[in-house]
Amino acid sequence: MTSDKRQHLNPLSIIYFIFRHSWDTIFLIIIGSGPITRWSTSIGIPPLFGFSLLILLIILWHTVRYLCFTFEISDEMLTINTGVFVKKHTHIPYSRIQTVQHNQWFFLVPFHLEKLQIETAGHDESAPEAVLPLVNERVREAIEQKRTGGAPIQPNSPETPTEQLSTPEDQADYEINPHELNIFALTSLGVFPIIGALFAIYGKVQEAIPQKVIDSVTNEIVHQSAIILGVVGVLIVILSIAGSYLNIIQKFYKFRLKAQKDQLKTEQGLFQRNSVTIPTARIQALRIKQNVIRQWCHIATVQALAASSAGDDEKSNDLMILPVVKNDQVFSTLAPFVSWAPKKFSQLSGLPKRTYWYFMRNASLFSLIIILPCLYFFHIWGLLSLPALLIAILMGWYSAGNTGWKIMNDQLILQNGHYFTRSQYVIPHKNVQSFLFVQSIWMTHSKLAHIRVNVRHGNRNELIEIRYLPENKGKEIFNWLQIR
């Protein structure tokens, strides 16, 4: 690959541009339909011709965009030039790259084309700094080579040498266990929102059916309605479980994690193969996450918090390292990939039983937001919302029971529980951006405090909080964090 030459994307990306802006196009056509019809009839050409002209213009526009979109892989940096009228040049030095992410749809595999996204730690925009919508796989190889290759990558010497030494040179490789993935998919709590959505759709569909139809049908089925409702309910539940199950399976299909020289590479997906590369030194913290069902099944998820929004999900920016792994193998599996990770689960300090009350009280107060309006609007039927209170109390109990902390060498381990999901964070001291010690005036009497720790995650801040821990323990953590 000749290096200092401007290159274009693959010409197919014109289709990509049009596809991505298809809403604009449809909007334009709708807006333009009136004027175009009038104008074409007035000068005596068929309206269809006018529309073809408009479409031609749109295609032409995107072609111009394509022609103006160039990139250049030079020795020090990647340069991307975009814009038709307003020219924009983005320069990204290879050493500043946080993650390289590439997506490949299965139908693009034979053409060796993929979408490439490159991110730095800059947090001006929520979008990646560089997106090359459709390029040959060779481009990525060239960039990666420049990034890892002979170029002077490490200007920040004081903290890197130790990490470089301890990073495993042998290339570790991990592939997801299909059996575990199966359990993982079955134990997702993600089905609940889907169930909710399907019920909502069902409700809407029912509303949409004309009253007449319902009336005529109702008489026949009024005595069967209970059965029908039951069947529909069961169907909805089965459909949502199946949907969520298949979605997870296709997303994490053949998930692979590879350790290459100083960096991690993940690969996943059935229809769209998604791959993320991240330097190990850029990982800000680790999160070990399991919902309550997965706790019973003894499986956990390991995610990396990094200063880049590459991840499996556009919203959460969670970068999966191990989507599913048995509890007792978490750290042994992790060790070859993240050198600073603890060697095993450590015994965390927990909350004294008397503080459980605060969690349960707060959760109950929140549940009142649902219960009180229910009681107000539905009177006696509103009592049906009371189970929300029970769930809230259980949730509070769960959160309290799963709160834990420990200071280990130069790492802080914090664990909390939210919505029946336990998250354990392993945070190296140097990655704590700022930290808070929070107390209400009543808590000074009960000698309790909250500790909040801020860590960079994606393009934003991740606030990790453990609540209602004893004041002296809180001070201990705070003082430890203060050590330079």
Next chain:
Amino acid sequence: MNESNHLPKQIKTVWRISAMINTLIWAAVGIAVLVAHHFFGQPWLLYGAWIFFAIAVIDFIVEMGLVPYRYSFWLYTLTDDAVELRSGFIFRKLVSIPIARVQDVTLSAGPILQSQKLQEVRITTASTSHKIDGLNPEVGEQLRKQIMKLAVEVGTNDV
């Protein structure tokens, strides 16, 4: 400089002026709605206007009333390697920002702050941003120097 400091006394004036300006803005919106009512004659616009006036008055009372409270419980400490901000009496909050993590410090002053010879200081880390409402320029300058010094000692703190 290791003991906790109150913000400079002039900040109370700044807060009071800004409370007044806020009140004036609410009142101006109220007047605008009144004018609209005069022209369009919709009765609900009159209620809207009164709501805005009520907000203006309540906002004024609350903000003015809170000035002494804010002043006495808002403390900052500048140690050798951290900035600590302490606020609140009922809900107490102690933030510590290690200077080694600071990415940049922004000093700024609008017309009100300028009239009191103060500067607003915003300290930004890789993930969070913290604001000190007003500091004497000398303190701001000292903070800036300290951060520069530590930045050179520690080397760039990479995310």
